[in-house]
Amino acid sequence: MPVSPAYRPDPRFMRLGPDFADPVAPADFPARILRFRNDRAAASVGLEGLSDEEWLAAFAGFEALPDNQPGPLAMRYHGHQFRVYNPDLGDGRGFLFAQLREAETGRLLDLATKGSGRTPWSRGGDGRLTLKGGVREVLAAEMLQALGVPTSRAFSLVETGEALQRGDEPSPTRSAVLTRLSHSHIRFGSFQRHASEGRADNIQRLVDHAAEDYYPELMPREGGDRGAGLLALAVQASARLVARWMAAGFVHGVLNTDNLNITGESFDYGPWRFLPRNDPNFTAAYFDQTGLYSFGRQPEAVFWNLQQLAACLALVAEENALVEALNGFSAAYRRELTAAMLNRLGVKPRGDDEDVDLVNAAFRALASGGEPLRWEPFFFDWFCGETARALKGPRAEIYANETFMAFRERLAAFEPDRPERLADPYFAQGEPEELLYEAVEGLWAPIDQADDWSAFEAKVAAIRAAGAAWRL
Known part of the structure; x- marks a missing residue:
C-alpha cells in the first residue's frame, strides 16, 4: 500500500485489552461504490497516495493498514441517553479501525466507522448506515470545520448496495459505510461502563491512557490527582466545544454521554441542524419532545454530562478536586463563547467588559432581527466590523433598527482582525x-432520484472555499 512518509501508525487503544473492546469482523458488502474521499484529511495522515481500489479495500473491506491495528475493535461503553442510563450500549454499528499520528501536530487520531456491520452491541439492529445519513455527516463535518468548530472529519463514504428498512425515512433506502477521522473515541460513557461494574482499576487505566496519549501534561501527576486533572482538562475542552457550537448556530441534537469525548471534539452527527435564525428553543431531533438538547440548553447539557464523568472519576480521585474542576466550567464557557463570537465577527478583543458587552449586543441584535434575519448572514454581513457592507447589503433595512444601533456603536470601537480577508471573492457574494x-434535503433529492452527485460535490467545494475565506 503506497503510504507517504507522513504515515505514522500508532495503534494505542488495543493495548488496554479485552475489558475495553471486542474484536469484530466487518460486514461483507455486496457493492463498493466510492462516493466521497477526503484527500485533504488523507494527506494529513499520509494516506492520500492510495488508489481508489486500495482506498476501497481499506475503507469498505477494512483490510488492515500497514503496521496498524490488526483487526477492527468494537469499543465498550455505557451512557445516559436523554438522561436515562443505558447499560446496553457500545459500538453497535461501528468500530475502531486504525490509529495514527497527524503529520503536522503529532496528535493521535482514530479512523473509526459507522455502518460497518453488526457487533456484540448492536441490540438487534442491522449495524448499517443509510446513504442519506452518511451524506448528512459529511456535510455537517465539512461545515463545522469551515466554521472553526473542533470536529471529526468525514474521511470516506462508500455506498454498499443494500436496501435498508427504516421507520423514520422512506424505505427501502440505500446503504453506506462511513469512516471518520477523529481525535479520540474515548467517551464519557467509556468511564461509565467501568464505574457501573465497580472497576476502579479500569477507570484508572483509562485515565492513564488518556494522559499518555491525549494530555501528556498530566503524566507527572499520579493516581487520583491525574484523574482530577483529566476532568479539569475535559471541562475546558468541552466548554470550548459548546461555545464554538453556539457561535456557529449548530444544534448537535443528541448530547448523550456516549456522544461526548474527553478531547472536546464533536463527532457522530445524527439529527443535527444549523439554526435558521436565533431561537434558543430550536431542536434538531424530532424525538426531543421536551427540548432537552435544544440550542439554548446545550451548555447545560454538556455540563450535566461532565458531572456524570466526574461521578465515575470519583472512584479514583478526590471529591474536592473534582468539584473544583467542575466549578471551572461556567467561567471557561463564558470566556470561550466571547472568544468564539469575536472570531466570528472578525474583530480583535479589547478587554473583558467591552468584549462581553459586544457579544451580548450581538445576541440581542440577532434576536431583534426576527424572522427575516438568518443566523449565518448576520456574521457574513458584519465580518471585520465592515459597516458599509452591511448597510448596503440585502439586509440593510433590518440593520436600521434601534437594537442594531446599539450593536453598531459597540462594534465600531473594535479593530478588525486580519481585514485583508475581506478581499477574498467569497465576501463579494450576496x-x-x-x-x-x-x-440538505435539496442536495439529497438528486442523489436519491437520479444518482446525481454534482450538487453535493459543489456544496462541499463551496463550504471549503468559505472556510478558506473565514480562516477561523
Missing part, C-alpha cells in the same frame, strides 16, 4: 454559505 435543513 449571500454566505449556509447549511439549513431545506438545503
